[in-house]
Amino acid sequence: MPPKEEQVQLLEQGKEEYIDADEYLSRVGQCGWYQVRMHMIICLYMMTTTAQIFVMYFVGHDPAWRCANGSEVCKYNTTISSTRQVSLFNKRCAMNRNDWEYAVPKRYSIVTEWDLVCENTFWALLANSIIFIGWGIGGLTLPYIADRVGRKRVFIPTAAVIMVVASVSGIVNNFYFFVCTRLVIGICQGGCQVSIFVLSSEIAGRKYRAMSGTFIWFYFAIGMVMLTYMAYFLNNWRMLEIISTAPFLLLLVTWTCIPESIRWYKVKGKTEKAEKLLRGIASLNGRAEPTAKLIPETGKLTPENISVLFTPPKMMVNTWIQMTTWIIADITYFGVSLASEDLSGNLHTDFALTSVMEVPANIAVIVFCSRFGRKKTVVTHIFLAGLACLGVAFIPLDATYHLRQLKLVLGMIGKYATTTYFNSLYVWTLELNATVVRSQAIGFFLVLSRVTGTVAPTISTRMKFIYPPLPFFIFAGLNLISGFSTMYLKETMGSPLIESIQDMHNWLGITKTPDEEDKNIKK
Secondary structure, eight states, X not given: OOOHHHHHHHHTTSSSOEEOHHHHHHHHOSSSHHHHHHHHHHHHHHHHHHHHHHTHHXXXXXXXXXXXXXXXSOOOOSOBOTTTOHHHHGGGGGSOGGGEEESSOGGGOHHHHHTOOGGGXXXXXXXXXXXXXXXXXXXXXXXXXXXHHOSHHHHHHHHHHHHHHHHHHTTOOOHHHHHHHHHHHHHHHHHHHHHHHHHHHHTSOGGGHHHHHHHHHHHHHHHHHHHHHHHHHHOXXXXXXXXXXXXXXXXXXXXXXOOOOXXXXXXXXXXXXXXXXXXXXXXXXXOOOOOOEEOOOOSOOOOSOGGGGGOSHHHHHHHHHHHHHHHHHHHHHHHHHHTTHHHHSOHHHHHHHHHHTHXXXXXXXXXXXXXXXHHHHHHHHHHHHHHHHHHHHTSOTTOOHHHHHHHHHHHHHHHHHHHHHHHHHHHHHHHHSOGGGHHHHHHHHHHHHXXXXXXXXXXXXXXXXXXXXXXXXXXXXXXXXXXXXHTTSOOOTTOOOOOSHHHHHHHHTOOOOHHHHHHHHHO
């Protein structure tokens, strides 16, 4: 396939003007009413799917306990919680079950309803982690399908399944069936979240791409805060599962309003459909319909297979660094979120405050990525997250009131920094990889990060019983290592989206060896 400059020169010899997708979007409106309408619809889907990612923070919560009335073995005269009396919390495991009781109603969480403590703690961790395993399975398959059949054809069905299955999970009476529903939700998240991000990023022009891809995370934060308030007022895990998803089923009537990706049409050689969609965007944005045509794809693009990101060696190093950065970002992000209760000791307040930090974090992504670049934004905030987690680790759980407040502030800074670099990483990764494997690349990194993210609940909720500061020491160490390795990746700010693998090779400075050239000549 000839370079784009060569293509334009060849096509301009004809009577019609040919332009690329970025130039076409600049003429029909890079950020107009069309893009606003699309974001309003897509972001509402984001709110309800987000709730299912974090709902286990409340649904799987192991609450405080107290001695049962009349017990001759249990002599504690106060409630025992994991945030204040860490050394006493597991003492109940040495007692008979009728010597202690939960300090909350039976349907407070799955832990209280199915008694998932002591020798049954593994099952609570499984219920908490299995969504990440499912996410890994979905991430391996659904983004590939999205690159084959289109973003919309994956996004809408997976979102529908998440909402239906999540509502069903609130009425099941069998724990193993509940775990299965969490697995299904995780599989669908592997396709839904990636499709949401790619769709929202590809509809905007080059100038607004970072803002477009980041805007959806505001609704991610809103979904988390919404979930916190529901959990606080309902105090019933079954009602929380149903109310956080069932009403959003009404969104499915908007499926006809969501078009396919313009860039997917173009890469698949369906330029006429892409041009028709672009003319519709011009009409909605109040712009004149361009008379130009999209530059058609000529020749065969590189195979749509994730393996192309691992050869040659320079490409492999580029991919490996992205992989490790995603893995550490995921473990830190979900780990800090699930460990929120250990900041000041208040389950709902701590989660709400750390969730609210996603708002300034997303503003920072838009401002810093556009002004200072993707690389500086990511690297700086990785180090900030590491230092904040280190500060949290040095303040004990039983510290004075003022130190606990300082710990909460450091935790909020850590959540802000982690969210900023994690969401910036989405934008950066999107631009570091070619269109022909973009969904697969992001899906692949999400697979690895989500599968390894299964350790986040264990680090956050169980490691503190070994050594209270250990979870945040782990988060700090991982981020400091990640910060140095990420410096190798290239800046992408202001660059056009890479369309093919050959474009990616050229951008990274990879040249073909004489042997490879001979093979191409023979072919």
